[in-house]
Amino acid sequence: MIRAAVVGAAGYIGGEVLRLLLGHPKVEVAAAVSSRYPGKRVDGPHPNLRGTTDLAFCTEEQLDSYDVLFLATPHRATMKLLPRLAPKAKTVIDLSGDFRLRDAEEFARRYGAEHTRPDLLGEFTTGLPELAREQLAGADRIAAPGCMATAAILALTPLTDAGLIEPDVDVDARTGSSGSGATAGEANLHAERSGSMRLFATSGHRHEAEIAQACGVRPVMTATGVEAVRGVQTVCRTTLREGVTEADVRAAYRRRYADEPFVRVVAQRRGLYRLPEPKILLGSNFCDVGFAADGSGSRRLLAIAALDNLVKGGAGNAVQSLNVRMGWPERLGLEFPGLHPV
Amino acid sequence: MIRAAVVGAAGYIGGEVLRLLLGHPKVEVAAAVSSRYPGKRVDGPHPNLRGTTDLAFCTEEQLDSYDVLFLATPHRATMKLLPRLAPKAKTVIDLSGDFRLRDAEEFARRYGAEHTRPDLLGEFTTGLPELAREQLAGADRIAAPGCMATAAILALTPLTDAGLIEPDVDVDARTGSSGSGATAGEANLHAERSGSMRLFATSGHRHEAEIAQACGVRPVMTATGVEAVRGVQTVCRTTLREGVTEADVRAAYRRRYADEPFVRVVAQRRGLYRLPEPKILLGSNFCDVGFAADGSGSRRLLAIAALDNLVKGGAGNAVQSLNVRMGWPERLGLEFPGLHPV
Amino acid sequence: MIRAAVVGAAGYIGGEVLRLLLGHPKVEVAAAVSSRYPGKRVDGPHPNLRGTTDLAFCTEEQLDSYDVLFLATPHRATMKLLPRLAPKAKTVIDLSGDFRLRDAEEFARRYGAEHTRPDLLGEFTTGLPELAREQLAGADRIAAPGCMATAAILALTPLTDAGLIEPDVDVDARTGSSGSGATAGEANLHAERSGSMRLFATSGHRHEAEIAQACGVRPVMTATGVEAVRGVQTVCRTTLREGVTEADVRAAYRRRYADEPFVRVVAQRRGLYRLPEPKILLGSNFCDVGFAADGSGSRRLLAIAALDNLVKGGAGNAVQSLNVRMGWPERLGLEFPGLHPV
C-alpha cells in the first residue's frame, strides 16, 4: 500500500480521483485537500462515496508526506502551487493544464498567462500510457492530458505513427457538461445547457496544442456542448496519404492497440454501437477508437474516439499512469467496464 | 393598442411575458425594465426574440406612464417596489408571490419575512380566470398564482366546488428547472440537476398556502425536480366523500371546464397521453387536468394537472388575466397549442 | 379560405403540417388521411391538438377535391402515390424525398430504388422560398427539401451565391430523434437513443445530393444523433477563396438574408447563443445561420445553421412555400418565435 494525497479534491476531477483510489487495492487515500470544505466529509460534495469512506477534507497546510500527490487544481493556479507541494511526495501527477505543454510560449498563447515555472516543463512526462508507457515507468512528474486532447490523440496516433495521413486535421469535439467543472455559472445553468448543441469553440481551443505536440499534426478544433453530463466524442477529419487503403488503416489500428488494456477498436459495419459512443463508457477507463473511410473512394478518413472525460479523460488516466509508474498491473482499480443501457 | 411595461424583464418569467406581449395584437410593449442589463437589447438574454423586436431594457427611473404594468420581480422585493411603481399604470399584474396570499401572517410564515404592505393585500384579485373571471373584469391589482399552485388548484377545483372530496389532500408536484429562475447556483448546475429526481420539498412549501386559500382544502405538498426545463405536473391524492362515484367526478370536471378556453379534461382509458403530461404543453397556455379513481373500488382519487410553468403557470396566465380585464377575447395572443413530439 | 388535405397525417411531419394549418387564417383543413388510424380523431396520435380540432382521419379513398394537398408520406411510396393523388388538388406539396432530386440516376443511387416517375421530376419546384421564391409563386408541384439539407443549404447559400468559397465542403449534421419518424425500432428506443452521440452516417447521406444540387458544391456529410427530440444543427467546414475576408463573409450573409422573414444571421462575439442553437427554435419556422472564421488567419470558415427539423426543416417550410405560392404574407400562420429557456 502506498499513501496518496489529492489536492483540489472537492471538484469533479478530484472526486473521481478519490472514487478510483478508494477502490484501488494498493493505494490508501491519506489526505484530500479542499480549500472550500476543510473539515467537512468528502462524501458531502461527492455523495456517491457515502458508505465507502469516512474521510474529511483537510487544508494544504495539514499535508505531510506521501508517496503520490494528485493535483486536481485549476489551470494557472497549479503552476504556482507545484513548487510548494512537490516536496511533499515522491511522485506528482498533475491533472491541470499547466504542465502539459513543453513549450512555455505555446502555454502563454493558449492559457493567456505567462508560465511562472517554465524551467519545470521539461521534467514532466505525459500521463498517457498509450503514448509514454516506457517513460512513465520511471516518471515522478506526470501531466495527464486534457479530456478532448486524449480522445483526439488516441484516435489519431495509429494513423500518425504509421504515417498514413496528411498533417492537416479537423478535430470536432462534442462534450458533456461536467468538463466545465463544479462551479456554477450561466453557461452551465441547467435551463440553458440542457438539450443544447452549443458550439463554444470554433478554433484555437487549448487542446489543439496538446494534439499537435503529441501527434505532429496541424489540428483545427471545434467543440460543441451537447446534452450529457459525462462523455467526450472526437471526430477527426483527416486525409489519407496517396495510396493508403482502408485495409492499411484497419491494420494500423489493430496493431497499435492490440495489447492496450484500455483502448478498444470499434469500427463495425452495422449496429447502433458500431462506432465509438461515449454513453456506454460512463465511469469506465476505456477509450473506444474507430474510423470510417469515405464510401465514395476519396481519401477522406474519419478517426473517431469516445471516452468519459472524468475517467480516461482525467482521473482514470492518472490512476493508470500511477499503475504504470509503480509497475503494477495496469488495470488495477480500473476494472469497471461501463454500463448498457444507460 | 394599449401600452405595457414589464419590470424584471430579463428573467425567465419576464422574458415569457415579453414573448407573449410582442405577439399580442392589442398590446404594445413600451418598456422592459432590467436592473442588470439597462441599455442592452432584450434579445440578448432572450435569444428567441431575435428578429421579433429591437427593444432595449431601460431602468425603473426611465419609466413614464402605461396602461398596464407587469411585475416579474423577486418575492419580497416586489412588495417594496409596488408602492413606487403602481402609480405608473392603471393596471398592475404581479407575478411574484408577494400579493397572492390575503393573510399577512400566513405570508410571514411562508416567506420568512414580514409583509411591508399588508394594507394592500386586500386590493389584489387572483389572476386565474378559471377562478375569478368576474372579479378580473374590473380588477386593477392582479396577483398571478404560483406555477405549482395553479396546477393543483385547477386539478382540485372541480372536486371542491362540487363538494366531492374530503379536505385532506396530498399534493405531489414534479417540476422542471426553469422554475428556479435564471440565477445560477449549485442547485441548478447542469451536471447536478440533469436526470435528477430531487425531492426538494417534503412539506411546508409556500404553494400549499395558495392551494388552501383557493380550494378550502388542507394540502400537504411535496415537490420533486425531475429532468425537464419547463413543465409542472401535480398529482393530488384525495379521498372521495362517501357515496361519490367516478361518474360524479367525470361529470364535475366536464361541467366545470366545459367553457374554459385553456383547460382540457384529459382522462382517457388508454394511450400514452391519457393523463396530463407537461411535455406537450411547452409554450402553450393550456392546463390539462385529469383524474383516476382507484380500480379497487376504494375512495381514493388522483386529481392530476400539467402545465408549462412559465406560461399557464406564469406569464400566460397573466396575459389571459389581462385579456379578461380588458374585455378582449380570452385567447388573444395565446393561441400556440404546444408541440408533439417534443 | 382554401381547402387543404394532408396525406400521411398521423406521422410526425404530418402532425406538424396539421398543427400549422389549423392555426393558419386562410386555410381550412378539409381532410387528414391515415392508413393506420382511419376514423380515429387526429388528436389521438397528436395530443397537442386536443381542443383545437375535432377532425378525424379518413382514408385515401375518401378524398375528394382540394386546393392544396400535402404529402407527408414515406420515401419511395410517395412516387407511387403521386399519380393517383395529384388530380385531387390544384397544388401538391410533397414532403418526402421522392421529388427533391432532379436527376433520376442520382435518386436511384441515394434511395436504393429506381424512380417510378422520372418524367415528373422536372415538374417540381424546390419548396425553399429563400432559394426559389419567384418560381414558387407559380408552382403547383412543390418538393420541400430534407431537414439537414435545408440547414446546410441556408448556411452555404450566401457563400456560394457570392462565390466566396471553394467547392469542397464537409457538412457535419447533428440531429434529434424525431427526424427518424414515429415508427418504433431499436435505433430510437429511449434507453438506447437517450444521451447518445451516435454517428449514424459517415458519408454518402442522401441529403448530400440535395446540397450539391442547390449550392453547386461537393459536400461530404456526416450525421450524428445527439440528445434532443427536435432540432438540427449543421456545421459546414469550408475554405474561403484566396483573398476573401471575414468582412466579405459577414456582408454576404447580411445582404443575402436582409429581407428574409425566417432567416436570422447569428454570429456574435460573445454570449451563450452567439451561434445558431436549435433548442431555442423548437416549434418555430426560423432558421438561424452564422459563421466563424478561423482566428489564426487561415482560410477555413465554418458556416453554421440551426432549425427545428419538423418546422423549417419540414412542415413550416411547406406552409411558407404555400404562402408564397398563394401570394399571401409569408409569415402567415408561422409567427411562433420559439422559446427560451427550453
Add this chain to the structure above:
Amino acid sequence: MIRAAVVGAAGYIGGEVLRLLLGHPKVEVAAAVSSRYPGKRVDGPHPNLRGTTDLAFCTEEQLDSYDVLFLATPHRATMKLLPRLAPKAKTVIDLSGDFRLRDAEEFARRYGAEHTRPDLLGEFTTGLPELAREQLAGADRIAAPGCMATAAILALTPLTDAGLIEPDVDVDARTGSSGSGATAGEANLHAERSGSMRLFATSGHRHEAEIAQACGVRPVMTATGVEAVRGVQTVCRTTLREGVTEADVRAAYRRRYADEPFVRVVAQRRGLYRLPEPKILLGSNFCDVGFAADGSGSRRLLAIAALDNLVKGGAGNAVQSLNVRMGWPERLGLEFPGLHPV
C-alpha cells in the same frame, strides 16, 4: 470458481447479470442463452462488455449442467421454462415476476394468467438479503423481487418491523425507461418518452402485491415514467402511529440498516443529495433510503428509497443473493459505488 448460466441473456437485466458475473472473482460465466441471437457474441447487444469477454450466446438446448442458473426471462414465460431448466443447476435465481408471490390467486390477479406451477411457489425464497438473509443461506430457489417493489420494501421495512406506521401506504414510484426492457414499442420511443412525466399506473400495479406480502401493509401504488434510463425512486406516504416521533423513526432506520452492506440511510437536513436520489446510484448495488417527517407536526411521514432498477432492483440483488447463498462476502463483485456527477 462456480459455473453460472444466464438465460434471457440478451435483455437488459440479462446483460446486467453478465456484467456483474464477468467481474465476479468466484464465478465463471459458462453459458449465456438467447433465443434471438444464438451464435452471436454477447458484446453485440451489450457493447459495454467489449474487451471483457469473447462469449457467444447459445440456445437453451446447448445448456448442460451448472452450479447456478439465472433466469432473466419474461414474466409468464418463466413459469413454463422453469421445470425444464431447473434440473440443469443446483441453484436457480429467477429475475422474472413468476415466483415472487406466494399466492397463486394473487399471481393470477396481478399477471392476468393462471400460474402453471403453483406447486413450486412455496419453494422460492425472496432474493432480498435485507429481508431473508438467513433463508437465502440455504436456498436453491430464489426469486428476486421487482425493482419498484425492492425500493418500497427497503424504504418501509424499518417502519413496519418496528411497528411505527399504520397499514395504509401510498407508494409513488418514479422510474427510468430501462425498466420496460429492450423491446421497442411506441411507449418507449425516444421522441415520446424523452422528457416525459408519464403516469402510467394509477393503481393496481403488480408490485403492490410484493410490497404487501413483504411488509404487511396495504399499499396503493402509482408509477410515473420520468426522464432517465436507469433509476427508480419510491416515495411512500405513510402515517405514524400515535405517539411515534421522528427520533423513533431515525433510530429504527439506523438500527435496521446498521450492518447492511448495500443500504445507506440518507436523511440529512441540507444538501442537494439530502434524500435518496437515483442518479448517483447508476451501476451501483446501493439502495439509499431516507425519510422526512412533516414539519407541521402531523403524523405524516415520507419514506423514500432510490436504486438502479437493473442493479439493486434486479441483477445486483440477484448476485448479492448468490453471495449470501454461497457464504461468500456479500460485496463480492458488487463494489462499484456509483458516479457523481452523472
